[in-house]
Amino acid sequence: MSRDAGHLPNLGGTESGGPPAKLPRQRRGTTPQMRGRYPDYDVLEETAHWDEATRLVVLDRVERVPPIRFFDEREAATLGAFCDIVMAQDAEPRIPVLAMVDEKLYEGRAEGYRYADMPSDPQTWRQVARMLDAAAAEQGADGFPAAGREAQLRIVERFSQGELTWDGCPVDKAWGVAMRDILSAFYSHPWAWNEIGFGGPAYPRGFARLAAGQREHWETPPEFELDPVRDVNERGLE
Amino acid sequence: MKARLARGLKGAVRPAGNDSALLLDPRHPAAPRPEGMRRYAAAEAVDMLIVGCGAGGATLAQRLARRGWRVVVLEAGPFWDPETDWVSDEAGSHPLYWTEPRVIGGSDPVELGKNNSGRGVGGSMVHFAGFAPRFHPSDFEVRSRDGVAADWPISYEELQPHYERLEHELPVAGEHWTWGDPHSYPHSPHPVGGGALRIMEGAERCGIEMRVGPVAIANGSFGNRPHCIYRGLCLQACKVGAKGSPLVTHLPDALAHGVEVRAECMATRIEIDEAGRCTGVTYFHDGKERFQAAEAVAVAGYSIETPRLLLHSTSERFPNGLANGNDLVGRGVMVQGAPQVGGRFPEELRMYKAPPPEIASEQFYETEASRGFARGFSIQTVGPLPIGWAEHVLADGHWGQSLREYMRDYNHWYVIGALNELLPRPENRVTLAEETDSNGMPVARMDYSQCENDRANIAFGKERMREIVRAAGAQDVLEIDRYAHLVGGCPMAGTPESGVVDSDQRVWGVPNLFVADGSVMPTQGSANPALTIMALSARLAERLGDKRVGTRGERRERVSA
Numbered sequence: 001m002s003r004d005a006g007h008l009p010n011l012g013g014t015e016s017g018g019p020p021a022k023l024p025r026q027r028r029g030t031t032p033q034m035r036g037r038y039p040d041y042d043v044l045e046e047t048a049h050w051d052e053a054t055r056l057v058v059l060d061r062v063e064r065v066p067p068i069r070f071f072d073e074r075e076a077a078t079l080g081a082f083c084d085i086v087m088a089q090d091a092e093p094r095i096p097v098l099a100m101v102d103e104k105l106y107e108g109r110a111e112g113y114r115y116a117d118m119p120s121d122p123q124t125w126r127q128v129a130r131m132l133d134a135a136a137a138e139q140g141a142d143g144f145p146a147a148g149r150e151a152q153l154r155i156v157e158r159f160s161q162g163e164l165t166w167d168g169c170p171v172d173k174a175w176g177v178a179m180r181d182i183l184s185a186f187y188s189h190p191w192a193w194n195e196i197g198f199g200g201p202a203y204p205r206g207f208a209r210l211a212a213g214q215r216e217h218w219e220t221p222p223e224f225e226l227d228p229v230r231d232v233n234e235r236g237l238e
Numbered sequence: 239m240k241a242r243l244a245r246g247l248k249g250a251v252r253p254a255g256n257d258s259a260l261l262l263d264p265r266h267p268a269a270p271r272p273e274g275m276r277r278y279a280a281a282e283a284v285d286m287l288i289v290g291c292g293a294g295g296a297t298l299a300q301r302l303a304r305r306g307w308r309v310v311v312l313e314a315g316p317f318w319d320p321e322t323d324w325v326s327d328e329a330g331s332h333p334l335y336w337t338e339p340r341v342i343g344g345s346d347p348v349e350l351g352k353n354n355s356g357r358g359v360g361g362s363m364v365h366f367a368g369f370a371p372r373f374h375p376s377d378f379e380v381r382s383r384d385g386v387a388a389d390w391p392i393s394y395e396e397l398q399p400h401y402e403r404l405e406h407e408l409p410v411a412g413e414h415w416t417w418g419d420p421h422s423y424p425h426s427p428h429p430v431g432g433g434a435l436r437i438m439e440g441a442e443r444c445g446i447e448m449r450v451g452p453v454a455i456a457n458g459s460f461g462n463r464p465h466c467i468y469r470g471l472c473l474q475a476c477k478v479g480a481k482g483s484p485l486v487t488h489l490p491d492a493l494a495h496g497v498e499v500r501a502e503c504m505a506t507r508i509e510i511d512e513a514g515r516c517t518g519v520t521y522f523h524d525g526k527e528r529f530q531a532a533e534a535v536a537v538a539g540y541s542i543e544t545p546r547l548l549l550h551s552t553s554e555r556f557p558n559g560l561a562n563g564n565d566l567v568g569r570g571v572m573v574q575g576a577p578q579v580g581g582r583f584p585e586e587l588r589m590y591k592a593p594p595p596e597i598a599s600e601q602f603y604e605t606e607a608s609r610g611f612a613r614g615f616s617i618q619t620v621g622p623l624p625i626g627w628a629e630h631v632l633a634d635g636h637w638g639q640s641l642r643e644y645m646r647d648y649n650h651w652y653v654i655g656a657l658n659e660l661l662p663r664p665e666n667r668v669t670l671a672e673e674t675d676s677n678g679m680p681v682a683r684m685d686y687s688q689c690e691n692d693r694a695n696i697a698f699g700k701e702r703m704r705e706i707v708r709a710a711g712a713q714d715v716l717e718i719d720r721y722a723h724l725v726g727g728c729p730m731a732g733t734p735e736s737g738v739v740d741s742d743q744r745v746w747g748v749p750n751l752f753v754a755d756g757s758v759m760p761t762q763g764s765a766n767p768a769l770t771i772m773a774l775s776a777r778l779a780e781r782l783g784d785k786r787v788g789t790r791g792e793r794r795e796r797v798s799a
Contacts, residue, residue, distance in 0.1 A: 005582050005584075005647075005650075005713035005714050008582065008643065008644065008647060008714050009636060009640035009643055009644065018639065019639060019642070019643070020643065023646075036646065037646045037647075050326065051321070051325075051326065051477065053321065053322050053323070053324065053325050054325040054326045054327055054330070057325045057327055057330040058325075058327055058330070085638060086637045086638055086641075087638070087641075087642070088638045088639040088641070088642045109332065109337070110337045110338075110339065111337060111349075111351045111352070112335055112336055112337040112338065112339075112340060112350045112351025112352070112355055113340050113341070113342045113349050113350040113351055114339065114340070114341055114342070115341075115342055115343070115347060116341050116342060116343035116347070116683065116685075117343070153638070156637070156638070160635075160637055179632055179637070180629070183625060183628040183629060183632060184329055184625050185329075186628070187328075187624040187625045187627075187628045187645070188327070188328060188329035188330070188624075188625060192624065192645075193624065195642075195645075195646060196624060196645050196646050196647075196648040196649070197586075197588075197648070197649050198590060198623075198624050198648065198649075199588065199590055199591065201325070201326035201327055201469075201471075202326065202467070202469035202470070202471075203326040203467070203469055203471070203477050203478065204467070204477075204478075205467070205469075206467025206468055206469045207467070207468045207469055207470065207591040207592070208468070209591075210429060210430070210431040210432065210468060210591050210592045211431065211432045211435075212431075212432025212433070212435070212436065212583075212585040212586070212587055213432065213585045213586055214432070215586070215588075219588075222586065222649070
């Protein structure tokens with residue numbers, strides 16, 4: 001049962017590239033790639049219990065995929081592939097991370113700070129696209145999208161370690177700027193809440209069952225049968 | 239009227255001199271409405287013009303209005319309507335933060351915005367977690383006791399009565415508090431969630447005591463403010479009206495006593511006459527420049543915007559900005575180290591439930607020579623929501639499948655954080671950048687670098703938190719380095735050579751200009767600053783109102799309305 005923690009990456013879990021074996025298919029509602037720990041949980045069934053302002057904001061994320069207006073076609077192709085790699089979105093349904101980031105940049109929504117040795121966030125994003133394409137070109141590919149999954153993973157690993165080149169600017173901060181926007185888009189989406197079993201907006205209803213192992217009546221138990229020792233053996237990780 | 243109001247506060251001690259909780263409309267208890275608010279003409283020199291409507295500005299306004307002062311507050315952000323403006327959602331709460339451009343530098347730059355900068359009537363307390371501890375008596379004399387930083391020109395005893403009164407006004411709920419100056423809270427402690435209970439047990443096994451509270455959340459209904467519903471979204475502004483912020487704790491009473499809050503007004507200059515007295519404030523509203531005249535001005539824009547405004551208010555008499563003859567404005571700006579340690583537990587703990595502020599320890603608050611560094615830290619619960627938790631997982635080096643796997647495990651995690659007292663350093667400062675904002679005003683630049691004492695303090699605090707989480711039974715541990723809170727930048731001091739304001743928060747060199755926010759703090763302790771910011775403003779109002787400090791620089795009589 002999920003009381004074990006052996007599936008976690010730091011403890012030797014899922015580094016082989018895919019999600020853990022036997023991670024359930026989603027039976028109710030939608031999760032990204034239709035897998036998740038809570039296959040019978042759909043937070044979107046609770047919208048009648050949310051306040052109106054919250055419902056409008058959250059449902060808009062589900063119902064409206066914004067058009068790409070900030071990035072050009074090439075940037076969008078490169079950064080779309082990058083978003084898929086860093087969020088491990090290898091199949092539909094996908095949370096439209098790049099479209100959400102593009103809208104934020106297009107509308108000029110800012111974070112409230114800029115590092116003195118960095119350009120603005122929108123310029124940093126364009127630079128990330130150029131860096132990824134340049135790294136792919138070094139490996140003989142015509143741009144990041146054409147590099148193939150294994151090469152893309154290697155390039156992103158180098159990016160995450162601050163090892164790509166961007167003359168004069170700190171690449172590790174560019175990684176932070178990009179990932180902050182990506183994580184904020186992905187985990188603001190109710191499909192991601194379904195995947196992780198997050199209770200979602202709870203106003204005006206609130207939460208009442210606060211103790212360890214307790215659930216509200218609309219929250220469902222995790223269903224994740226994984227013997228970590230067997231999982232590691234089956235996947236040939238030892 | 240008074241008797242009828244008092245009857246409305248069943249079962250609670252009625253705070254003296256503040257009817258805010260009863261003045262709120264029970265149908266919309268999370269904020270007052272500005273309709274019917276008193277308005278002042280631009281040419282009418284009001285008694286006090288306050289810049290910034292957060293913890294410092296709103297408290298000062300309410301206290302002075304109670305004494306009959308004519309008060310206008312300029313606030314850069316909006317006057318919130320919680321029903322329509324606030325959402326129970328992490329990403330959707332972005333409009334609560336100060337997201338105007340700012341530049342950050344130094345070797346340990348501090349990310350501004352959502353973590354530490356508010357905008358709008360109510361200020362940062364609208365999205366603060368809710369912890370409302372007092373400073374310890376030792377905080378006011380760290381130079382004398384520990385040989386670091388600076389002593390305050392006032393003592394703990396001068397703030398103590400204001401702490402006590404504000405704890406009734408917010409109100410604060412918690413266990414009897416044994417650290418610092420021992421005291422009790424007006425409201426009993428809230429129930430805590432499963433995660434916090436595990437942490438309390440783990441801490442006890444390590445010989446560390448944690449107590450419930452102190453949080454500015456009424457335990458029970460309070461006037462027309464309802465009970466907390468434990469929805470866990472304190473940092474996204476309390477739509478319920480249960481968590482204390484100036485919007486519900488001081489503004490209703492301030493408005494009832496004739497304060498005008500002028501929202502969406504960005505102050506750009508404090509104007510000075512030939513005699514060196516300030517005459518009012520120039521500000522932008524709807525893209526147009528305007529001016530409000532005043533007998534006295536109090537700046538309450540917090541540690542970035544207050545120095546920015548003083549530095550930008552140059553004149554022939556003050557070519558380097560106000561109170562900046564000794565190049566001290568903006569220096570000594572501080573943040574607290576706020577590393578967080580998360581533990582993975584066998585049971586589902588669902589840390590999104592219950593208010594993030596649950597339990598705290600101040601056992602490591604003061605200097606202990608054997609640790610090898612000066613001053614200390616406190617430990618508190620955090621309870622990040624999914625986006626906040628994803629930033630933890632990323633900081634631990636995970637992306638792709640491994641990040642998704644940790645995120646799917648969200649419900650099994652619980653997170654605690656430290657607040658380390660980092661020391662004020664002159665090279666940590668707010669200056670004006672070359673870049674300008676939409677009003678043509680140079681934006682603020684904040685440079686921040688840690689010293690060795692800071693690094694040792696943070697490392698020691700993280701080690702204690704790892705011990706607690708392990709002793710509580712965690713199967714896996716993640717940690718993240720971050721900062722919290724902003725104070726300092728316009729420190730109070732006994733001489734103009736060592737500070738920007740005097741012990742009455744009056745700007746050295748300008749007799750009718752005051753600073754009424756966290757920027758006046760010479761040191762920051764390991765306590766969340768909100769309650770102390772309010773207490774400083776309450777004390778300032780008392781001194782102004784009791785004629786001990788005249789705004790003309792001499793003692794003078796005031797007639798109370």
